[in-house]
Amino acid sequence: MERGGVTYPEGFDASGLYCGIKAEKKEDLSLIFSKTPCVAAGTFTTNQFKSYSLLWTLRNIKNLVQAVVINSGNANTCNGEENYGYTEQVAESLANITGTKKTSVLVASTGIIGRPIPYEKILDALPELVRTLSPENHTLAARGIMTTDTRPKEFQINTGIKGRHKEVDIGGMVKGAGMINPSMSTMLCFITTDAVIEQDVLKMALKEAVEDSFNMVTVDDDTSTNDMVLCLANGMAKNSRIKEGTEDYNRFLSSLKLLSTELAKMIASDGEGATKMIEVIVKGGWCKKDARRVAKRIAGSNLFKSAVYGADPNWGRIVAAAGSVSARIDVKNTEVSLCGVKVYNGNPVVYDEKKLRNIMEREKKITVEIDIKKGSFSAVAWGCDLTEDYVRINKE
């Protein structure tokens, strides 16, 4: 085993184990630990009902952070106010074992809402979780945050930014979001880097990266009670501090964007019951927001998602979805391509339907390109097809 995911950057260890929250015996508790304190940044759900874990993390993210404890199988949300205290106990207990402060320990949860969380099981498991920390256990940690995900999701990247004896690296792991509509199912992402960077600069970079990646697998800006993206920077690459507007900043940002986009696409491909990923590219937006709205609406349309599942080139559902959002669209000149085949240019285009069907059946990634002809802004959104399995997974 090698370093990878969240342990790819210098000085980060990880672990994951089964502590007894999930009904089935699968990893349900993970830990990320940095050898040195980190500056941290995060983006959090806008849902008004918030997980107690998330509330704890929101309160402590301004501090220097050394650890993140994550459980799956229980959302720690709407399960009674006493759970905020239990969450604090978990942070405190981990801090005692590792010799840090409880305010340096962040917490995240994902799973069912409204159930009591078996926090004694978590407390009992913490010593073993710390004992098994290692750079090799990043995939165990990625497993420990899974719910209906079918596979762990990790990515890592070298930024090329020079440090004293190594270049700056970024790593990450993510768990997916139901039907790729985090309106109600959780998306958790943990990113680590060994960069030396100001907290404010890290915040700014993370915000921008999230906007074009994770926020483009969401629909209508809904978020679950638990969604969060955290980024920890421990400075162990000993590069000269990354400042806004510099060459190094641009390099860091583009690497962070690439990593976030790759992780976001993994979420889309692994949507509940999904057999195909959908990529919607919108061009010709009057502004960025218009392009984003159209892209997300198409990627989130139940009717189009069902058509993709059936390999049905029903482009009418694409234009109907596009036209239903509040965005400037030149309806007489809008052009639509499906898997590279032009199907609409303001009027229906004659194309080989059987051939396009075959392409849609064969391809694992279905690409929609739509030019709304109002300007020069573009956006990309990701989703997946809607299948009978999605319904089966979610009815119980």
Next chain:
Amino acid sequence: MERGGVTYPEGFDASGLYCGIKAEKKEDLSLIFSKTPCVAAGTFTTNQFKSYSLLWTLRNIKNLVQAVVINSGNANTCNGEENYGYTEQVAESLANITGTKKTSVLVASTGIIGRPIPYEKILDALPELVRTLSPENHTLAARGIMTTDTRPKEFQINTGIKGRHKEVDIGGMVKGAGMINPSMSTMLCFITTDAVIEQDVLKMALKEAVEDSFNMVTVDDDTSTNDMVLCLANGMAKNSRIKEGTEDYNRFLSSLKLLSTELAKMIASDGEGATKMIEVIVKGGWCKKDARRVAKRIAGSNLFKSAVYGADPNWGRIVAAAGSVSARIDVKNTEVSLCGVKVYNGNPVVYDEKKLRNIMEREKKITVEIDIKKGSFSAVAWGCDLTEDYVRINKE
């Protein structure tokens, strides 16, 4: 057979037949005809891509109207600009046969987007459509507007408003909207009345009735390319003209609301693949808009819809949906009941889960009641469960 649906009010005839648009031999062309000219009012899709039929109707609704021709099986949308001219020809031909003006003939369509419409078949069928007009054929007309609907949907009501020799009646027929999210599938509704009423007053009443009925089976204010609700008033009850702010107006409005609500609920119960109807009652809204938003979001949540299908009392999905919209919510005191059983009051409530499961399995209508504790406004939204059949229907 008796009068009913759109022919319930005095002076309206209807017919419906198969003219060859649908692949399967089922009624696909309907006509509503009034013996005397009507004032008309309508509410129309906000989708930027609009059906040519709808564009024709938008242009002519200000006129005195005598007929509405409706086809199913083809949306007459994005199928080439020449189709506006074809639509006009249909109106003109019907006007010639019936001795009215083409500008008194409204047109509506529902079906697949982007396909050439076989307008010669429609033109050829018009004489027979007119010949078979009768008060008894209202259900044939209701069949002629169906797409994936499993049954015709009609309702009628007596307003109690006195006319010269009869009381004012209202009747209507509707076709449903895919998965009860008209974001991309069409909702058409035709309402008739024999009331004497000013066009402006009719418009006002219709707008208010639609708001609390059809707009509450939609999600996120999306509308298809073809959505419309039309109301024709022919004055044959010879009541004294209904004016704003009068007792008669209130009576007319409340009857119109009742009719619209009943038709809206029929749409919800007959959603594609639906086995259960969902009714979401929101109380305690700071304003009407807040209550509406929360109600619609819950009724439209794929995760909650899937849970209802599985008779799973997963109330976490209800609060998560509620919290994800922009509306004032007292999250610490919000109360939730499911099928009359209190499940959440700011903290989880202990309830008999097995019993609630049994109720959810047995009931055809699943009621959610949520009090968001911020004020005195309430709203009701309707939806249906999400089933494997929905996916099956929509993948081809």
